[in-house]
Amino acid sequence: MAALGTETDEIAAMADRHPDAVAWHNLADGTDLTFKAWDDQSNGLARGLAERGLGPGQRVVIAIDPDEPFPWLIAYTAVHRAGAVAVPVNTRLAEPELHSILIHAEPIAVLASAEPGTGTRWSELAGDVDGIGMVASTGKAPGTVDWSTLFHPDTSALPLRPGSHGSMDIMYTSGTTGAPKGVVVQHDLHDRSGGGIDWNGSGFMTSSPFSTTSGALLVYGPMRAGMSGWYLPRFDAGQWISLVELRRPLITFLVPAMAQLIVADPRFEGADLSSLAAVTIGGAPVSRATLQRLGERLPRADILVGYGLTECGAVSRSPAGDRGRHLGSVGLPLPGIELRIVDEDGKDAPPGQVGEIIVRGKGPPRRYYKADTETGQTWRNGWLFSGDLGYLDDDGFLWITGRSKDLIIRGGHNISPGEIEEVLFAHPAVVDAVVAGIPHDVLGEDVGAWVVLREGSDMSPDDLRAHLRGRLADYKVPRQVRLVQQLPRNAAGKVIKRELEATLATEGPSAERSR
16 A cells, blocks of 8 residues: 655655755855754654644744745744644735735744844734734744744654644735735645655755745755755845856746846856756746747756646646747646636637636645635636636647736727737847736726836837837737836736836826836
8 A cells, every 4th residue: 555645754754864965055154954954843843833732724824034944944844744734924025914814814823034023023913813822933033932942852753633634735825916815725645655755966946935836836846856955045136147157056946037137137148057957937927038048048958937826736837848839838737737728608719719727637626715705716617717818729838828807908909918028028128027907098998018128228118119019019009118127026926016007097108217
């Protein structure tokens, strides 16, 4: 009979087989987390939390900053080993957003960062939320428990607790256009009878915050590939390029915003990035121009673009070695994933026709936490209705064209923001861009664009419109353009459109540079 276990059981197995191997390396300060340290400290914290009353099904908010990756990893694993539910949150959220999550998630405890003010802030936020028995911080923040006192001296594993069938999280969606929703994620027990992981110790480099869906997927990803995770807490394109040259990682994971900044950096063209065998990109749409520039500079590396959702996990990925006419797609459905494109009547769309992407997988079903109505609207007859628009080509590759909610309807014309963004990114002066609908008294909606230019560029909004006008229908050309220093993005790298859409409503058609 197959031996079943969770991801945390794999850490224990690695601690037995390779106790001194580096599970994660912090590129910022040069420190290491070995498998033995990860296993022992997670067990000690799990026992300490259990002694304080934490049990199966109870929720623990993990609000530890990216600058402290090892405490985050230990806390996440410990909560699972205690049989509880981990609720990772982005510590960059505003206080009203964080307070809303606390009220909705109803945690019994909060594990926060020691950064000055952070732990105290969480203590204050939790003060008027019923049921929170403890706020602990990784230091000695006023009003919090010093988390070093939570670790039990017994570092042996807790027995499987009643009601604990695999680990569970509540992941809050990014909420780029509205309030985030909590998605209940069940990590099912899986077969671990294959004899263990073949450890090779190569470097898997990432800067994706663990509190995001893509970041959480990477917690155990390097280990499963027999690799060490190399973590850069604060992404900087120039530093990333220097680290690849110096440390020679084999694989890296990027969100599109990171990839865009890397190819725009002046050091990119002359850098030795030849160690990279694969660059994986996910978390948001990525422009074809960015992929082309990566491919030109990394001719031996596979550029692997993926698509997934908090509501169902990974859906598709471009296959290794595919650099031809599928550039810009998000690849083929992963094993065990069924994918369809449906029209407004729910009928299957033919190849090339845009419709809503719906997905069905073999994993445990997901749902929205305390939101039965929204769950019923999103999961129907076993299928997840993603709200994303796209099409399948004749080869079965998936192409994303946008969100159904992002579709701009200008005077009866349906306009995809992604199509306009692709043309903007094709201009060498453009580093970053986003397009969205803005209210219009007559047309209903008009097209607005926010653009980040390469340093030193003297492009004007009119110049950008001229570039677009020769490549798009006139009604798709943004009437209002604002040049900005940067776009507001969440921890997953997605543009927070609600922070932008009001800024152009009162601007004239040639919005000036905002510097």
